Structure formats: structure tokens, C-alpha cells
Amino acid sequence: LPVFEDPSPIPDSVEAQMNSEQVRGIKSRIIAAIAKELDGTVDASGEFSKHSKSPDYSLYGRRSFIRDAPKDAVPDPE
Amino acid sequence: VKVDVDRTLLVMPGAIHSVILKIAARCNLNCTYCYVYNHGDTSFLHRPKFIEDGVYERTLEIMAEYCVRHDPHRMSITFHGGEPTLIGAKRFDKLAKRAGDVLGSYLGGLSIQTNATLLTDAWIAVLKNNNIQVGISLDGPAAINDLCRLDRRGRGSYQSVVEGLDRLRSADIEPGLLCVINPRVSGLEIFKHFLDLGFKRMNFLLPDATHDSKHKLYGSEVATPVADYLIPIFDYWFELDDPSIRISLFRDLLRKLMGGNPETDAFGSANMGYIVVETDGSIEALDVLRVCEEGMGRSGLNVLDNNFDDLRFALPTVNQAIYDGFPLPGVCEGCSERDICGGGYLPHRYSRDRQFDNASVWCADILRLLSHIRDQLASRIVEAALTPPRGNDRSGVSNNGKKAGASRSEGASRAMQVSVTK
Numbered sequence: 001l002p003v004f005e006d007p008s009p010i011p012d013s014v015e016a017q018m019n020s021e022q023v024r025g026i027k028s029r030i031i032a033a034i035a036k037e038l039d040g041t042v043d044a045s046g047e048f049s050k051h052s053k054s055p056d057y058s059l060y061g062r063r064s065f066i067r068d069a070p071k072d073a074v075p076d077p078e
Numbered sequence: 079v080k081v082d083v084d085r086t087l088l089v090m091p092g093a094i095h096s097v098i099l100k101i102a103a104r105c106n107l108n109c110t111y112c113y114v115y116n117h118g119d120t121s122f123l124h125r126p127k128f129i130e131d132g133v134y135e136r137t138l139e140i141m142a143e144y145c146v147r148h149d150p151h152r153m154s155i156t157f158h159g160g161e162p163t164l165i166g167a168k169r170f171d172k173l174a175k176r177a178g179d180v181l182g183s184y185l186g187g188l189s190i191q192t193n194a195t196l197l198t199d200a201w202i203a204v205l206k207n208n209n210i211q212v213g214i215s216l217d218g219p220a221a222i223n224d225l226c227r228l229d230r231r232g233r234g235s236y237q238s239v240v241e242g243l244d245r246l247r248s249a250d251i252e253p254g255l256l257c258v259i260n261p262r263v264s265g266l267e268i269f270k271h272f273l274d275l276g277f278k279r280m281n282f283l284l285p286d287a288t289h290d291s292k293h294k295l296y297g298s299e300v301a302t303p304v305a306d307y308l309i310p311i312f313d314y315w316f317e318l319d320d321p322s323i324r325i326s327l328f329r330d331l332l333r334k335l336m337g338g339n340p341e342t343d344a345f346g347s348a349n350m351g352y353i354v355v356e357t358d359g360s361i362e363a364l365d366v367l368r369v370c371e372e373g374m375g376r377s378g379l380n381v382l383d384n385n386f387d388d389l390r391f392a393l394p395t396v397n398q399a400i401y402d403g404f405p406l407p408g409v410c411e412g413c414s415e416r417d418i419c420g421g422g423y424l425p426h427r428y429s430r431d432r433q434f435d436n437a438s439v440w441c442a443d444i445l446r447l448l449s450h451i452r453d454q455l456a457s458r459i460v461e462a463a464l465t466p467p468r469g470n471d472r473s474g475v476s477n478n479g480k481k482a483g484a485s486r487s488e489g490a491s492r493a494m495q496v497s498v499t500k
Contacts, residue, residue, distance in 0.1 A: 033321035
């Protein structure tokens with residue numbers, strides 16, 4: 001739709017997010033901010049483990065977003 | 079507002095969250111790519127130039143009724159056109175105040191999408207006083223913007239937009255920005271210009287085309303012109319790594335890749351969550367569908383005679399768009415990106431022969447962009463997994479980033495101890 005919509009509030013403090021347990025390890029403030037919005041946990045495997053704010057979670061389920069990464073370069077989640 | 083509620087009729091409670099209200103059916107600009115005026119649809123000619131008071135009042139009433147029936151529920155209004163500021167600041171002020179009076183706590187918010195060329199001081203005061211969120215349209219620096227965004231005399235609009243932007247900012251109104259991708263120019267140059275202008279929130283819209291019109295409008299000499307435009311922007315933005323600079327298109331893709339939901343309807347076939355009300359009160363699903371065929375988005379309903387729950391019984395195309403979402407195109411079933419792309423933006427799937435059972439006209443571009451974004455995401459995750467905790471040396475990590483002599487689980491464990499660099 002040709003409307004500029006910006007439904008998610010801009011975080012008050014990026015630094016606060018950077019201290020979040022949910023996003024540590026990921027050296028991208030953009031990824032960290034989106035992870036925080038999604039209320040999910042990004043771990044080193046690239047998986048999200050929680051989607052409490054996602055009403056359509058059942059449609060998407062848990063999945064990797066690094067599907068195409070070389071398997072030997074991606075550690076297994078602990 | 080008092081409403082008798084029969085919840086058995088509410089097949090999809092509260093599915094509509096936003097009304098795109100066309101308060102003006104005309105525009106002072108004549109952008110070459112405009113889906114309203116320059117894609118063959120002529121329905122605007124038969125509609126009132128401006129929304130009628132009765133239509134507006136009835137729209138607010140059925141919004142309130144809808145919110146009561148689906149309580150707890152809130153709805154927002156985006157004032158749209160044509161060019162909505164043609165209606166005049168004084169009348170707009172009344173419209174905005176009336177929305178608050180009728181909807182009260184059911185009102186989720188008010189916004190306006192404008193070309194910003196007519197923003198006088200009177201307009202700025204009205205926008206400020208009514209707490210209106212503002213989205214403006216600009217396609218880049220003057221030399222690029224003025225290729226397509228022209229007034230009725232063929233003059234560029236860039237200078238007027240920048241003057242409007244200055245007025246908004248003088249009142250501490252920071253607008254969002256919409257930019258229609260011009261596949262023939264440099265996206266990165268445009269993005270840098272937007273940063274120079276101080277924009278923080280923006281979106282890039284894929285050009286509107288169907289399978290019947292794309293070749294005529296955009297040719298086929300370049301395989302992935304939209305990806306060529308977007309990828310350098312993504313790389314620059316991702317490297318800049320400033321979350322306060324928000325590009326909706328990329329954020330949507332990242333959100334979906336990370337398992338969440340998008341915030342716009344640019345990708346995917348989920349239900350839309352909004353409806354369009356025209357100046358004569360007619361209800362449409364998505365006004366951009368008019369690039370497909372004349373009347374494609376029509377519901378056959380009008381706010382003067384119907385309420386929003388009647389949409390469940392509207393024409394199949396509209397019903398499906400609002401409530402169910404369109405099924406994935408058959409050709410996309412075997413695609414590895416089908417969950418992310420969802421077939422792309424609905425109007426871009428259309429052809430006269432197969433209706434919406436096509437991949438997006440920008441399919442190759444989307445696939446290339448997605449592949450690129452996946453690579454960038456993966457590299458950050460791998461980087462995090464292989465980076466030792468602060469204070470440790472990097473022994474065991476080779477120059478090419480691959481860890482030697484340790485199990486993969488050790489790598490993951492180590493990554494979780496690393497704080498993100500500020």
C-alpha cells in the first residue's frame with residue numbers, strides 16, 4: 001500500500017538493547033533491534049526460539065534464517 | 079455507539095485495523111507511474127473531487143461500530159488521495175477533530191500521505207495540533223525525482239517538496255518517506271541523498287506493473303534492475319548499522335527471515351488488515367489493484383449502505399484480499415523462498431490470462447535480493463559464533479573465519495559469551 005506506516009516504536013535506547021541477553025553475540029545493531037522487536041532470542045545458530053508477539057507464529061514456526069549458509073560454518077545451538 | 083453484537087457472524091474478528099481514506103480524488107502532480115491516473119483506470123473521473131461530509135461521517139460511524147463489535151479493537155485512519163492536502167487546511171482540521179470526537183479511544187491514530195508540495199504554514203499548524211503522522215513522497219535528488227514526479231505543466235516537484243519538508247521540521251514534525259524505485263537510476267545515490275536530507279524512516283516501493291504491462295513500462299534489457307537498485311542500498315544501510323534509520327522493505331524481509339511478521343504488505347499473501355474508502359464512499363480492498371484492470375479492487379459496497387463486516391460477503395477478490403489472503407501462485411510452490419516472499423505484492427502478480435496465479439513481475443529481483451540478505455545475515459551470525467569473548471585472544475580462529483580445532487558446540491557456547499560491540 002502506498003502509505004508510509006511505521007507501527008513499531010523507535011527504541012528509546014539502542015544501548016539498552018545492546019545489553020539485552022536476547023541479542024548478545026550478534027554484532028549487528030540492526031539485527032539486534034529487530035530481534036528485540038520480535039521479542040525473540042537469536043542464538044548463534046541463527047534460530048529464533050520465541051515469538052510471543054507474533055500472532056501468526058503457527059504459520060511460520062521455528063525456522064532458520066541462515067538456511068543457505070554452509071553447514072560446516074554454522075555451530076549447532078546448545 | 080451502541081451495537082447489537084452477534085459474534086457468530088464475526089468470522090474474522092477485528093481483521094481490519096486501518097482505513098485508507100481518500101479525501102481527494104485529484105492531484106496537483108501527474109507522476110508518470112501513478113497507479114491512480116496513469117495506468118488506464120478512469121474511475122477517479124466519476125468520483126467527487128473531495129470526500130462528501132455525509133460519506134465522512136458515515137465512515138466514522140461504521141468504524142466506531144466495528145470497534146465496538148470487535149472490542150477491544152482500535153482503528154487508524156490514513157488520509158490519502160489523489161493529493162489529500164488539496165482539500166484545504168481548514169476543512170482537514172475539522173475532519174481530524176471529528177475523527178477524535180466520534181472514535182474516541184477507538185482511534186488508533188491519524189496519518190496523512192502527501193506529496194508535500196502544498197504544505198503551507200496553515201497546514202503545518204493543523205498537522206501539529208491534531209498530532210497527525212506525516213508520510214511524504216520523494217524519489218531522490220532533483221535530477222532523478224523530477225524525471226517522474228511532475229506537476230500538470232511538466233515542472234519538477236523537488237524544490238516544493240524540500241520547502242514542505244523544511245516547514246514540517248520547523249514544527250518538529252519528522253515525516254516518513256516513500257520512494258518509488260526507478261529501475262533506471264542508482265539506488266545508492268538516492269539513499270545517500272535521503273540521508274543528507276536527514277530522513278530516518280523510509281520505504282522503497284517496487285514499481286507498479288503487471289505481467290501485461292511490465293515489458294512496456296520497464297523493458298527487459300536488464301535482468302534484475304530492482305535488485306540492482308536495492309542491493310547497494312541494503313549494503314550501505316547494513317554497514318551503517320544504525321537501527322534508527324529504518325527502511326521498511328529491508329526490515330520486513332529481515333523480520334520474515336528471522337521468523338516474525340512483516341509490517342507492510344509488500345511481501346506475502348496474508349490478509350491485508352486495511353480497507354480503502356473512496357471519496358464517494360465506495361469500499362475497495364487495495365486501490366493499487368487498479369493497475370491490473372479497471373475496477374479490480376471494487377467490493378461493490380459503500381459506507382453509506384454497508385458496514386465493514388459486510389465485506390465478508392463482498393466480491394471474492396476483495397473478500398480474499400482482506401480476510402483470507404491469496405493462495406501462493408502455483409509456480410511458487412516449489413520455491414525455497416515462498417514463505418518469505420509469498421508471491422510478492424499482490425498487484426504485481428496479475429496477468430489477464432492467469433489473474434493472480436503468477437509469480438511477481440519482480441520475482442527475479444526479489445530472489446536475488448533475498449539471497450543477498452541471507453548471505454549478509456549468515457555472515458553476521460557466523461562472525462558472532464566464531465568471535466572469542468572479550469579479553470581472549472583469537473587463537474584457534476583462522477584468517478578465513480573458520481574455527482579450527484574445536485567442536486561446533488564449543489563455538490556456539492563461546493559466541494553466547496560475547497557482548498555486542500556498541
